[in-house]
Amino acid sequence: MKLSTAFLLAQATSHLATALNEPSANQIQRRRYAKSSKSKGGKDPEPPAPEPEDPSPYFKRASNFFICSQQGASCGSDDATSAEIVAATPDGMTLIYTDASRGGVGRVDISDVNNPLGTGFFDVGGEPTSVDIHGDYAVVVVNTSDDYVNTSGELHVFSIADWKLLKTFQLGGQPDSVAWSADGKYVVVAIENERDEDLGDGGLPQMPPGFVVVFDTMNAAPAMWTQRNVGVTGLPGVLYPEDPEPEFVSINSQNMAVVTLQENNAVVLIDLATKAVAGSFSTGQVALTNVDIEEEGVITQVHPLTRLREPDGVVWADDFHFITANEGDMDGGSRGFTVFHKDGTVVYESNSELEYITASIGHYPEERSENKGNEPENVAVGMLDGKPVAFIVSERSSVIFVYDISDVTSPVFLQVLPCGQGPEGAKYISSRGLLVAAAEVDDRDIGARGVISIYDIATSEKPVYPYIIAPGIGWGASSGLSFGSNTKTLYTIEDSFYGKSRIFRMNAEGHPLVIEEAIRIMDTEGVLEAAAPGFFVNADKTVNLDPEGVTLDSKGMLWVASEGNGSAGDGSAPNVLVQVNMMGVIQKAVLLPPEIAAKKLKWGLEGVAFLDDGSDDGLLVACLQRAWKDEVHPMVLAWSITDNDWVGYFRYPLDKVESPNGGWIGLSDVSVHAGMIYILERDNMGGPDARVKKVYKVDPKTLSWNGEVATKELVYDLLPILKTVSQGLTPEKVEGMAVTSNGMYINNDNDGVDDYNGATYVSFIPLIL
Template sequence: MKLSAALLLLSQLAVSQATSGRLKEPSSNNNVSNQRTRYAKASKTGKSGKEERDYFNRVSNFFICSQIGASCTEDDATSAEIVAASEDGMTLIYTDAEKGGVGSVDITDYANPKGTGFIPTSGEPTSVAIRGKYAVVVENTSQDYVNVSGQLHVFRLSPMTLMHTIQLDGQPDSVAWSKDGKYIVVAIENERDEDLGDGGLPQMPPGFVVVLDASDADPSKWTRTDVDVTGLPGVRFPEDPEPEYVSINKDNIAVVTLQENNAMVLIDLKTKTVVNSISAGEVTLTNVDVVEEGVIRQNVSITKYREPDGVAWADNKHFIIANEGDWVGGGRGFTIFHKDGTIVYEANDDLEHITAAVGHYPENRSENKGNEPENVAVGMLDGKPAAFIVSERSSVIFVYDISDVTEPKFIQVLPAGLSPEGVTFIASRNLVVAACEVDDRGIAARAVISIYKTKKSELPSYPTITSLWSQSDIAAPIAWGALSGLSFGSEEHKLYSIEDSFYSSSRIFKIDTKNHPAIIEKTITIMDMNGVLDAAYPGVFGNADKTVNLDQEGITLDSKGYLWVASEGSGTAASGTPNILVKVDSTGVIHKVVPLPDDIAAKQLKWGLEGVTFVDDGSESGALIACLQRPWSGMDHPLILAYSIGSESWDGYLQYPLDAVESPNGGWIGLSDISFYNGMAYIIERDNQGGPDARVKKVYKFNPFDSAYTWQGEVINKELVYDMMPKLEEVSQGLTPEKVEGLAVNDKGMFIMNDNDGVDDYNGATYLEFIPWL
């Protein structure tokens, strides 16, 4: 499959915009005839005429912290690394290395999974496999990198009870159980010490592969054979193989990846002998980003060892490797091999480009291994074999049709929790399950098990926004992330948005919202061609190439066709950068810079300018209303400021009373975007919490023309318009985004959108949602 096919599919996703959740119309304008529910289809062919098919959609997230307390209010770190399912598909078992044990989850109702217990282990559990009534869990009990040891525990599933333990004489990394139940294979990695010398290979002791004969119903009678995998051809350091991951086909041939050695070995489990060893080779990627400079530039060619991590058999003759990289390599994609060592398919830079198109590209990993494909599972979708490749750094799952292993077809991308590690397909229930390991309440990230189910539809529910290819560089898509404010454009169905200071070269995005998903069809790079910004603030915002590095948080379009951007400052007035409004034309050239009034700017703290909106106040040029996120020094409330475009002067301010903090994790409440429509100013008020700690994500309105306001510091009267929490919990399945920072209101309803923080310590999901008036 060519890259163009994958991205073309993303850019052609087209059905009417989703409209679950509705608002009360503030005036007589209630024309919503063009709005459609996303999957309101009654036949094989949808209303748009497009053929329906099965797509996976995420239906739930099980929060690992709920095993500690149902409300997830504890700070204790947990994780979910590898997950396996019972054969009836009703129970999940996962490994939790942070807490040191294994947990169980009842998914009888997969939309409402329930934790059913946690069993501590003596070491660090690394992997789990299930067959029949037993689950086997391997754990690392090593003292250090030289004195290595491990165990395999056999648990009865119901109730979860330890039945037997087998010593492994090394550090296990993964385990697999053959489909006929006869064999269990453990990859004994004996991993390298990355802090020893240069951290490279070889480092003793060498790893090996354990094969257990599990044909007896009594686990205490299982027998163990150690298979030596040293000294094999195709292995970079054959004396130190470091087995990583294992998968078994129907013929009981195990394929084991040797990640740091950039190789795979095949073992016949009946004879316990190596039947082939294969170098994973190198891959040349022609359009990827390899520099962490705050700009996603996918225009460099590199050649790297693939260094595969996860592996899965596509059929009895072919297997798929996820080319994560661990040491000096990283293929950033996946490869399909014939068991004789022949490559039949290479994904090249597809995954890098798909993540860029859907806003999940991790710019901060460009100099490392990009999106880092971590693992792979094989299952079925729409009656055809499918591969599910998880990306650890982009926090997504790529779904490919592999009915022809020589030409896989990209089908869809699924959102996941932060850093998915393990993935499995449950054939009995047509479910995909991913274990997402990062858990840090301080950054609003909780470890989850994400569950996906098929549904017939014209298109999947995610992504809600994607991009077209750049017209200037057709080799890669328009890359984006960290979208903040929103504003309607002059054309129907068009929105403007901006990226914040996560990226170092500020851009404006033009978005077509006519269809689902919305399409980023154009970028406008802001340029200080005439030195306007640099004259006002020499050396503060400008780049050498005349691009600028603003912290764009709000955007609006005025009546003359100019765009105004609110750039948030940093730090204090004495030592930080200023909060400013920047006027740019349709080509991105800066025409004017407006600082805040001196008396207000002198009180600057962090949490500065967020939203800005154009107001038709009856004057020739109109006015702008902008908001500060939080109160500054000496203030009781954040300010709403008015600026007259015609007179080029600030006309005063109001004070905005914030709601009280409700989150069990504390934090603060602040303002985000602001949008003017039909005589009223609409504004986002939110807390700085995400996931199960999120509580306040609301849209309020106030009348800026109220005769009670002289704009001399009065406290406004606000009215609740819409509580976004139910909608955000619905679309994210409980992974409620913290930073809801985009709002655009018109006679049809409102668009809301979250900032994905450039996929840095966040799962990268962007939800652009339309809420129509009733």
């Protein structure tokens, strides 16, 4: 049986309350995809070998263009940049994007999709909100308003050949989006005159009302264009008809424009030839089932939720149907997308599907559960292998969902694509078969830089992304990594971003890796509470550790390294090693030696690994992330499972900081293979600022474990491969490593999709070790 990535992800949508339901106090959450079970003795089951699949065309991310590179190739500036809406020249070789942070538009040469180059930035005298291109011209709409009452805006027309400003039109209000008809005859601008969210309760109505501007271009020079306002107040189906707030616009081949009125939960259709409203209707509400509506640190997709759609982005799928991205803004947000017939009939509703998919690939934003979940922002259409497809842009999950819309009444999920953080706009470039997406979040302090992602098409058995899937299991923030009893099985854990700690067992055969089991850690026997009273155990006996490392010992027991917090003497959570059986029940809890714990600072236990030292039960090797009080180097400690006591420690010499943004360097994981100790060392920088992501080894035969400074030997510099798999969006927190005879696996912590784009990369690096 062939198990495609799309099939496995589709399984996530069928694992509703049964699969993601929160266990009761005396239950362990153990979800399996494969029909396998633990054999006696704690050995991992042998995963079935996957059958090869027939190659198919998929989109893949070819590159990311960093908006900050327009200010210098190294992206060394702290100044915020952004990319919201992007358009392409007819030949598909040049992109134009809006950058509201800098008050202008940028130009990018993408003739080589693997190496996009910035070719200029142009001030537009205000806040650019949208751009579109047709033929020889680009139109940019700019908000020049003084405030929410005294609104104004402009439409600039540029020559794309030399980027000269040819004409400026006054719009009479604050523009939000612009679209050019396919035949070049019309330019349509949605004038939102947006509400002041800080005025009163932030609700509607607020004056002045918005409207729509239609330009007759006649395919002529801009000096010949004429403009006409189309009023959209007083329409049926609109919640606040006196304040419509037009948001986004799309035009079909019959020159019918559809305009979303987001806060009003409505759309309006405008016949561009007559400049008359052809209809309007409410977009209604969606009764969702099995979604997460609580931000309690656990992904619990079990709740009902009814919400207005409040669509933002919209695009025509054909001349009769359009698709809305139901982001929500004021009172709604239904977390999915809808296909409407132009008469207002809903012909397809995605319901909770996007929520399930994001949870199964580690991109569910738990910290947005009480708001709008994954938050579909925009939508575009294009082609893949001769089939029409829709691209649904998720702002909070930072992904794009690709759907086959050959039958527009029954879209079929195909794949998901990673983006920069906070994608806003997407554009399919038909002349080259490319997709581009603009992501607006740019904050160097958190390692997020605004990018335009460029996707081309490749033929492969499976899509490149995601690297991990978990049908029916919501997950994220994976940290340490370790092999099971065979190299076909990997274990990872979720860190303290989530409030009820779990260990994940993954099938490591093939791509992507599949999480087949989630083991909820439980303190049903009171072991952890006795060792560290009042810190970790929840009322239902689940635990709220900060798991950072995991390993399997010779007896088939799992050990988890939990990082403490705070400093010694301040009453903060201690660092602890926890032994867990295969049912998730804690068997032992080991605190650090008092003389070492007395030096505690933050940056505590990170990785743990099993070392066979010839004794009955062997040793555990555990590393601290950074140097503690009065120390120059971080410590790597050894605990004897046989003697139930600490053996000692050595000090590990760190590399020097190399990042132009400063920061620090620390340890992230430890692994043991063939008697050698492997250490994962990284800086706390991501993206263009990342410099140190390396694996070193230490020979334990040279150690006395009496606090000496070890000698380390470089095994592998991870930075090149991390840049390659992420197309330059190098993850900061490379926190997992598992070493075997023919290479190593590495993975990164995605921080629970909080202040990060959510991508998790797992790479196997073939080496002879």
